[in-house]
Amino acid sequence: MTRRIALPFLVFVVLLLVWELAVPLFRIQQIVLPAPSGVAGTMMRTAGPIAFHARHTLVTTLIGFGAAVALGLLLGFAIGASATVHDALYPLLVGFNSIPKAAVVPLLVMWFGIGAVPAVLTAFLLAFFPIAVNVSVGLATLESELRDVLRVLGASRWQIFRKVGVPRTMPLFFASLKVAISSAFVGSVISETVASNAGIGYLMAVATSDFNTRLAFGGLFVLAVLGVLLYGVFAVIERRLTGWAYTD
Amino acid sequence: MAFVGPSGCGKSTLLKLIAGLVPATSGSVMVDGRLVRGPLKNVGMAFQNPVLLPWRSVLNNLLLPFEILRENGDSRAPDRALWREKAVALLRTVGLGGAEDRQPRELSGGMRQRVSLCRALIHEPALLLLDEPFAALDAFTREEMWELHQTLRLHREFTGVLVTHDLREAVFLAQTIYVMSTNPGRIAHVHQVTLPFPRTLDQLYGAEATELIRLMRDQIRSTRERTA
Numbered sequence: 001m002t003r004r005i006a007l008p009f010l011v012f013v014v015l016l017l018v019w020e021l022a023v024p025l026f027r028i029q030q031i032v033l034p035a036p037s038g039v040a041g042t043m044m045r046t047a048g049p050i051a052f053h054a055r056h057t058l059v060t061t062l063i064g065f066g067a068a069v070a071l072g073l074l075l076g077f078a079i080g081a082s083a084t085v086h087d088a089l090y091p092l093l094v095g096f097n098s099i100p101k102a103a104v105v106p107l108l109v110m111w112f113g114i115g116a117v118p119a120v121l122t123a124f125l126l127a128f129f130p131i132a133v134n135v136s137v138g139l140a141t142l143e144s145e146l147r148d149v150l151r152v153l154g155a156s157r158w159q160i161f162r163k164v165g166v167p168r169t170m171p172l173f174f175a176s177l178k179v180a181i182s183s184a185f186v187g188s189v190i191s192e193t194v195a196s197n198a199g200i201g202y203l204m205a206v207a208t209s210d211f212n213t214r215l216a217f218g219g220l221f222v223l224a225v226l227g228v229l230l231y232g233v234f235a236v237i238e239r240r241l242t243g244w245a246y247t248d
Numbered sequence: 249m250a251f252v253g254p255s256g257c258g259k260s261t262l263l264k265l266i267a268g269l270v271p272a273t274s275g276s277v278m279v280d281g282r283l284v285r286g287p288l289k290n291v292g293m294a295f296q297n298p299v300l301l302p303w304r305s306v307l308n309n310l311l312l313p314f315e316i317l318r319e320n321g322d323s324r325a326p327d328r329a330l331w332r333e334k335a336v337a338l339l340r341t342v343g344l345g346g347a348e349d350r351q352p353r354e355l356s357g358g359m360r361q362r363v364s365l366c367r368a369l370i371h372e373p374a375l376l377l378l379d380e381p382f383a384a385l386d387a388f389t390r391e392e393m394w395e396l397h398q399t400l401r402l403h404r405e406f407t408g409v410l411v412t413h414d415l416r417e418a419v420f421l422a423q424t425i426y427v428m429s430t431n432p433g434r435i436a437h438v439h440q441v442t443l444p445f446p447r448t449l450d451q452l453y454g455a456e457a458t459e460l461i462r463l464m465r466d467q468i469r470s471t472r473e474r475t476a
Contacts, residue, residue, distance in 0.1 A: 145293075145295040145297055149294075149295075150312075151267075152267050152268075152287055152291035153317060154287070154289035154317070154320050155320075163315065167303050168301075244302050244351065
């Protein structure tokens with residue numbers, strides 16, 4: 001476990017060092033590529049605003065993500081349990097999912113104005129698809145033998161769904177959460193960059209328009225840390241709740 | 249009784265018809281003097297694939313039938329403690345005493361198959377339907393399972409219907425063997441196995457068993473040639 005944390009951390013530090021040395025060595029202008037030390041300095045000085053914007057992005061992401069989990073589960077169960085629902089909805093979902101969500105943001109802004117609502121919605125739109133697909137696959141691949149064993153006990157469809165379908169789907173569901181939380185994060189930041197007055201996306205948009213490259217890099221760093229943390233939280237939850245699905 | 253026959257002759261479909269899992273396209277199925285209209289409720293089934301629930305311990309896998317019966321208000325599910333005792337006793341009979349808290353992924357194929365058999369028997373069904381339950385096991389484990397199954401049979405009263413490709417398995421376990429033909433899927437021949445119970449594996453190499461196995465093999469081969 002220490003190895004799995006120490007090793008990537010070491011690589012990261014080495015990368016920072018190379019970067020730090022490369023900037024003066026190749027005489028790169030700070031406005032094009034600031035050295036990590038400069039970025040760190042700017043981040044310290046603006047720690048207050050950065051924390052405010054980071055919290056805003058985090059809350060936005062989590063709200064969108066929560067809605068995506070609810071709808072994703074519902075839709076996934078419906079698609080997985082019923083061939084009719086699958087045939088009716090699945091192609092539409094694939095079509096919908098192939099629309100780049102950045103193209104939807106201007107519409108959302110037109111409807112809901114600049115602010116947190118378009119960001120929440122974009123996060124939601126990006127996150128629910130992987131959840132719905134994974135959940136439906138978990139249900140649809142239920143072994144027919146298992147279904148038969150239970151049906152000859154007099155089990156109803158609902159009982160089979162509850163006792164077998166739902167627990168069987170959980171590993172796929174939790175695996176999809178890791179993907180979905182990252183997608184939600186991407187969604188809210190995209191929307192913030194285009195149309196918001198708070199959030200890391202907004203902070204970066206403002207920083208780049210001021211040619212404040214250091215602050216922009218600081219924003220990127222915060223995004224990376226938040227992304228890794230969110231992913232980590234769901235990876236741990238997954239491991240705890242559905243360890244049976246892994247062969248060690 | 250056992251059903252043997254070439255692949256695709258409808259042996260598995262026959263089991264599903266008996267259990268009421270698929271409706272008959274024509275004709276009807278009678279079980280215990282009653283017409284089968286939907287899934288029967290007093291049946292145990294086991295397949296080549298043990299299909300245990302990997303998130304439940306061995307004991308909890310055996311408690312699954314109990315949970316379903318209790319929710320449905322079935323009188324065969326009096327209380328959990330009693331059922332638990334039954335599960336423990338049954339596991340001991342199949343040589344898995346003390347394995348209650350193990351996870352299915354920790355067990356070998358033969359052990360999983362035994363748990364699967366226990367799950368099919370725990371609610372004391374009147375009818376046990378077996379669809380090639382031992383086909384995926386190695387030869388030695390398979391023979392052990394035959395003997396185990398015979399022991400269970402001698403302990404309890406139930407009708408067993410076995411579908412298999414293995415003629416020796418059919419001879420060892422069944423009183424009546426139906427040989428099916430393919431295209432159309434019909435019962436082509438019926439044989440009575442007169443060997444008394446309990447049977448031993450050695451008897452499978454005796455004259456009577458050898459003769460019967462050879463006869464059935466020829467019958468199955470001829471039905472295949474006819475369609476080819």
